[in-house]
Amino acid sequence: MHRVHIATFFTPDRPPVREESSESAANTLRELYAYPAETPRPWIRVNFVSSIDGAVSVDGVSGALGTPADALVFATLRELADVVLVGAGTVRAENYGGARVGAEGRRRRVASGMPEVPPIAVLSARAHLDPQARLFTDTEVAPIVVTCADADPARIRALTDAGARIVTAGDGQITSEGLLAALDDLGLRRVLCEGGPSLFGQLIADDAVDEVCLTTAPVLAGGTAGRVATAPNARITSMTPAHILTDTDGTVLTRWVRMPRP
Numbered sequence: 001m002h003r004v005h006i007a008t009f010f011t012p013d014r015p016p017v018r019e020e021s022s023e024s025a026a027n028t029l030r031e032l033y034a035y036p037a038e039t040p041r042p043w044i045r046v047n048f049v050s051s052i053d054g055a056v057s058v059d060g061v062s063g064a065l066g067t068p069a070d071a072l073v074f075a076t077l078r079e080l081a082d083v084v085l086v087g088a089g090t091v092r093a094e095n096y097g098g099a100r101v102g103a104e105g106r107r108r109r110v111a112s113g114m115p116e117v118p119p120i121a122v123l124s125a126r127a128h129l130d131p132q133a134r135l136f137t138d139t140e141v142a143p144i145v146v147t148c149a150d151a152d153p154a155r156i157r158a159l160t161d162a163g164a165r166i167v168t169a170g171d172g173q174i175t176s177e178g179l180l181a182a183l184d185d186l187g188l189r190r191v192l193c194e195g196g197p198s199l200f201g202q203l204i205a206d207d208a209v210d211e212v213c214l215t216t217a218p219v220l221a222g223g224t225a226g227r228v229a230t231a232p233n234a235r236i237t238s239m240t241p242a243h244i245l246t247d248t249d250g251t252v253l254t255r256w257v258r259m260p261r262p
């Protein structure tokens with residue numbers, strides 16, 4: 001942490017600020033990434049890291065793209081969220097465990113009326129998750145599995161036995177509308193979606209994305225990895241920049257917010 005210097009903050013409403021300590025940078029980050037105070041429905045914030053040349057992973061995982069500044073923002077976003085939403089492909093590839101929040105972050109969450117740690121909610125039409133995986137064995141809070149009514153009952157039973165909270169949202173397929181309704185029913189309004197590309201692509205296709213936080217790591221990766229979003233059909237959504245941050249190592253952190261819906 002002490003090596004992180006988010007060097008310069010460019011925001012539309014104030015002159016560039018250069019932070020000199022990681023503590024003041026962390027405080028500024030919490031302000032810059034605050035969710036809107038009121039939203040009429042769950043607010044879908046999506047967070048990704050990519051290489052300069054657009055790779056979303058190296059050898060199937062995103063770890064090689066991480067930088068200290070990206071890690072700081074990643075942790076900040078989790079601290080601010082009611083729930084971390086992620087597709088099953090990412091959980092399987094990255095062997096996701098439960099979210100971790102440090103002592104100060106827990107205090108801040110509790111002081112603002114939130115539980116100490118946000119749950120991970122995994123989207124899996126097939127409920128195809130390993131009950132022995134870290135998602136179930138290395139977590140402080142029960143993971144939520146959002147699945148379809150026709151998922152294999154034996155798999156659902158195994159995941160329930162492993163400690164999952166099962167939420168059914170759709171039949172054969174989960175639409176973004178069904179997903180938002182399920183999250184709303186659970187009282188989970190500040191949503192942090194950590195991917196992967198298939199889930200992000202569907203959210204774009206359904207015009208369900210409110211905000212994108214994108215880190216560009218200062219590396220070229222080549223390889224065969226895909227982009228941050230993939231979907232069968234393209235759809236243009238206009239976004240407006242909320243801020244651009246640069247760290248001294250070249251990491252660029254951007255936050256983009258969807259233009260207001262009519």
Ligand SMILES: NC(=O)c1ccc[n+]([C@@H]2O[C@H](COP(=O)([O-])OP(=O)(O)OC[C@H]3O[C@@H](n4cnc5c(N)ncnc54)[C@H](OP(=O)(O)O)[C@@H]3O)[C@@H](O)[C@H]2O)c1
Nearest residue numbers: 048049060062087088089090124125126174195196198199
């Ligand atoms: N660089 C980054 O920031 C970042 C972030 C995230 C992921 N990644 C990388 O992305 C790769 C994984 O990509 P991916 O596209 O496979 O990931 P994904 O979107 O996490 O997973 C796709 C799977 O999630 C489930 N799913 C997604 N949307 C659903 C919906 N609407 N309804 C029901 N189920 C849904 C399905 O699971 P079932 O098959 O179980 O039904 C589907 O097969 C990994 O290599 C990972 O490292 C990178």
